[in-house]
Amino acid sequence: MQKVIMGNHALSWGALLSRAEVIAAYPITPQTEVVELLSNMCADGDLDAQFIKVESEHSAMAASMGASAAGARTFTATSAQGLALMHEVLHWATGARLPIVMGNINRAMAPPWTIWTEQTDSISERDTGWLQIYTSSIQEILDSVIQAYKVAEQVYLPVMVVLDSFVLSHTNENCDIPDQKKVDAYLPKFNNEYKLDVNKPAAYGGLTGPDWYYELRYKIQKDTERSLDLFVETGKEFGEVFGREYGLVETYKMDDADTVLVTSASIASTARPVIDAMREEGHKVGLVRVRVFRPFPSDLMRKLLAGRKKVLVVDRNISFGMSGAFYEETKAALYNVKSSPPMWGYIAGLGGRDVPTNVVRDMIDQTLSEDHPEGDIIWIGVKK
Amino acid sequence: MKYTIPEQEIMCSGHKACQGCGAALAMRYALKELGPRTMMTFPACCWSVIDGPFPYSSVGVPLFHTAFETAAVVASGIRAGLDARGEEDVNVVAWAGDGGTFDIGIQALSGTTERNDNIIYVCYDNEAYMNTGVQRSSSTPWGAVTTTTPPRHFKKERKKDMMAILAAHSIPYTASASVAYPEDFIKKVKYAKSIKGTKFLHIFASCPPGWRSAPELSVELARLAVQTHVFPLYEIHEGRYYKMSMNPKKKDIREYLKPQGRFRHLTEEQVAHMEKMYDEKYEWLLDLAERSKPYFEAKKEK
């Protein structure tokens, strides 16, 4: 079925098609429409789920843990302050190995109050062990929720599907709502092997000393690494079943690219026409859109970027005292590679500052005009 | 042998509770009545450690250890998860200390209670943050010494009235209990099991190291607390109707205070002040119980 829907509703549809059984969420702009539609879907009987109207995001994630531990497929959504409030419980969900899927609408952190897009909220959670998918179209949002469950339930790790506030959450695009039967075949009912079970009573999360905690963390890392291949496999299968394939990254005009723009989310969409225009002018530029950020696809990034002349990374997030996360991690992945190109790290679009094509063009132009980046961090368009 | 409480043991020996631990007794009794079709969640509290280190457990039922603030809402989540899968006959129990109930856990508890989620919440109250070394909580009674309320600055705030706070959410059942009266506690657990909605049980659990009292006196102190009217045993139905579980002839509060090091510093004047405080509260409860009589009478007739 074809439907023009907003980004937020794509999350709701993804949860509905994945047959989420428990939804526990707390409203926050710009996430509210996600849960409002889910609430209606439950009330109309289209979605057979328990809807817990919790009193905070911390509780939203805690309730999600309880439901997931009991074996139910669980979904929630939040943004910025809400995600930050969940922080402690995000760690808990990972350690408890719970395959929860959450939509996070990237919103800049307060103060000052803001509702516009920035990735710092989800980037701040990159250490929690949650897998992260950065989307750049309404279709991808819906599809990623379904794929997220498929990966989560194989590695027993939680996954967040991330989208830009307003630019994606509140814009409308034509979207294919997949057939429920096809989704059921792709994503069958889940039987959590480790769920709370009165027939197999066990305590989960008991005190663990230094002699064995380390190994439990090793397991999480190993399963996170395993998810790299799973994302590719499940993404390929998605292509076979639904006609849309997803990978760890999305490449554009990369075959003979000398200069590569690495970015994510909606800035990547804006970049494509810029790449086209510059190609017309004879510049050999290409684009890598990082889709799966956790686990970071280091091997793939090395394959794609080693040997190129120049790489510029555009981050819509910042770690004060360092720079942008996609830049840091791309640099780190390429560090030991002999033919690693010089890399420029730009910060753009914080707090929802618009990043139109001319700004993307400016960044690529700046990189083309320099042999080496001037500093560890490059700000674009600061009013000075 | 005529057992006055269920014979079955669900909790096993070998747990890490201190000698004479009231919290261990409370769990033993609760599980006897709850039975094996029970799932529990503990926030940070003594029981996080008492249950035993990975890979062992002593409660004998599925247990999800969770973050400090979250016991009530994790229980709500477990219930929703079970309901979604059609397993509605399992007891879902949040089991927390006074810290995780009165203080850091109160927001989630209020949320769960306001939604009237179908869980049993048991607060075993040893009147301080015992697991981290006896720091005061809002459940610590007036006059008590803890590591954050030393004798020269003993706790001058009254114990928070959790029963009243939860009754204000109009839940079907709120009840206090004491480890010295296991039959009464078990009866209350049984009633809680039989109805839907949020049920809150507040059980007085002696703590020898925290209270600086002898381990062998744990049950006696839990009895004296009730007999001196310091910790009355009562129920609140539907948030409005009060029923005294017992109305013992008042024993001298000094009998209760004397064996506990945490009260040793009190002057006679301060003890008299405490006594007055508890007497007033007790009178107020009796009054409410009197006014609630018609409700229970009508219930009996049905």
Next chain:
Amino acid sequence: MSDEIKWTKESDMPLMAMSLGRMTVNKTGSWRNLRPIIDKEKCIKCGICWKFCPDVSIEIDEEDYPVVVLDFCKGCGICVVECPKDAIKMVKED
């Protein structure tokens, strides 16, 4: 504590910290320095000592007498105080 569950490597372990055994491996009887002795002559088989033991360390035998489970009894002394007939005394552990 006699470790009944022993691992040598990561792959032996469950996926997360999930218990695999009961705490009965932990013989808390080693904690005590005083041990309860029950005088069967004075005992009226009321079961109160069984009822108030926080460690499930008193069992009732076929004759309805209480028996202390020495593997686990921590020597807290609650049974001594609660016995209505003073039928239990604490003695020093050797």
